[in-house]
Amino acid sequence: MRFTKMHGLGNDFILVYKNRKPNAEEMSELAVSLCNRHTGVGADGLVVIYPTDRADIAMRIFNADGTMAEQCGNAVRCVAKYYYERLSAQKEQITIETKIGVQTVWLQAEDGRVHQVRVDMGEPVLKPSAIPVCVGSDRAVNERIEVKGKSFVFTGVSMGNPHAVIEVEDAANFPVERWGPFLETHPVFPQKANIEFITIHSPDEVTMRVWERGVGQTFACGSGACATVVAGVLTNKLNRRAVVHLKGGDLHIEWNQDDNHVYMTGPAAFVFEGEWRR
Structure with a gap:
C-alpha cells in the first residue's frame, strides 16, 4: 500500500488514496498500526482520501488510537495540497467532503506548489x-x-x-x-x-x-x-x-x-x- 507522509505545522498524518469509500473498521485497525512511532510509520493520524460525488475529493481521519475524528483543520490543508500537487488538479478553489460536511478551501500556489491554504471551517457550535x-x-x-x-x-x-x-x-x-x-x-x-x-x-x-x-x-x-x-x-x-x-x-x-x-x-x-x- 502506497502512502504519503505530510504535516501541518508539525501535526503529522499518513495519507492514503483509495478508489472508493474506505471501510471504517479496517481503517481504524490500520491507523493504530501505521501511526505507531516505534513499529509503524509514525503519525498523529491516518487520512484516507477517496472520490466522491459531493465534492472534488473526500477524506476521513482516524486518530492514532483508531477512533475516527469528525474534523481536523491541519489534515484538511494537507489534503488540499495533496490534491493540487499529486492529483494534477490545479484549481485554486476546491471542495473537500469530511465527516461533518463539505468544506471550501482556497489555495495560494506558485509554480505548481501550494504555499498557504485557507479553509472555511464553518460555524462554531456554542450550544x-x-x-x-x-x-x-x-x-x-x-x-x-x-x-x-x-x-x-x-x-x-x-x-x-x-x-x-x-x-x-x-x-x-x-x-x-x-x-x-x-x-x-x-x-x-x-x-x-x-x-x-x-x-x-x-x-x-x-x-x-x-x-x-x-x-x-x-x-x-x-x-x-x-x-x-x-x-x-x-x-x-x-x-x-x-x-x-x-x-x-x-x-x-x-x-x-x-x-x-x-x-x-x-x-x-x-x-x-x-x-x-x-
Whole structure:
C-alpha cells in the first residue's frame, strides 16, 4: 500500500488514496498500526482520501488510537495540497467532503506548489448539548471544572469536534501532558474533548498548546486554533482576527462577523512517500 507522509505545522498524518469509500473498521485497525512511532510509520493520524460525488475529493481521519475524528483543520490543508500537487488538479478553489460536511478551501500556489491554504471551517457550535458539554447554562463560557484537586476555567466550543479552551499563565511551558488526559476524559465532556491551554498576549495574538482527543499532545491543531479565537471573542479578550502561536508554527484565524464562519489560513508540507507491507 502506497502512502504519503505530510504535516501541518508539525501535526503529522499518513495519507492514503483509495478508489472508493474506505471501510471504517479496517481503517481504524490500520491507523493504530501505521501511526505507531516505534513499529509503524509514525503519525498523529491516518487520512484516507477517496472520490466522491459531493465534492472534488473526500477524506476521513482516524486518530492514532483508531477512533475516527469528525474534523481536523491541519489534515484538511494537507489534503488540499495533496490534491493540487499529486492529483494534477490545479484549481485554486476546491471542495473537500469530511465527516461533518463539505468544506471550501482556497489555495495560494506558485509554480505548481501550494504555499498557504485557507479553509472555511464553518460555524462554531456554542450550544452546550451540541458540543457536547454538560453544563447548566445557555453557553459554556467561563465554566469551572476540577480535576485531581486543581481547578480550571474553560469555554466550550465545537468546530465539528468538541473543544475546551482554558486560559493559563504560560501556555508555552504548561504541563500539558500532566493535565490533558484528566481533562479530556472528564465526565463534563460525554464524548471527551480536545483541550486547549492558551495565553493571550494581546487582542490579536495568543499562544496555544493542545491535548488532542485520541492522540495526546500535538504540535498543532487547526480546529483547536479556531476554537481558541472563538472562545477569546466570547470572553471579550480576542478580536475576531488573531494569530495563534502553536508549537509547530502560526495559524491565522478569522471569525467572520458577516457569515459567522471561521476561516483558518496556514501551510502544509510533504515529508516523504513510502510503501507499507503487511
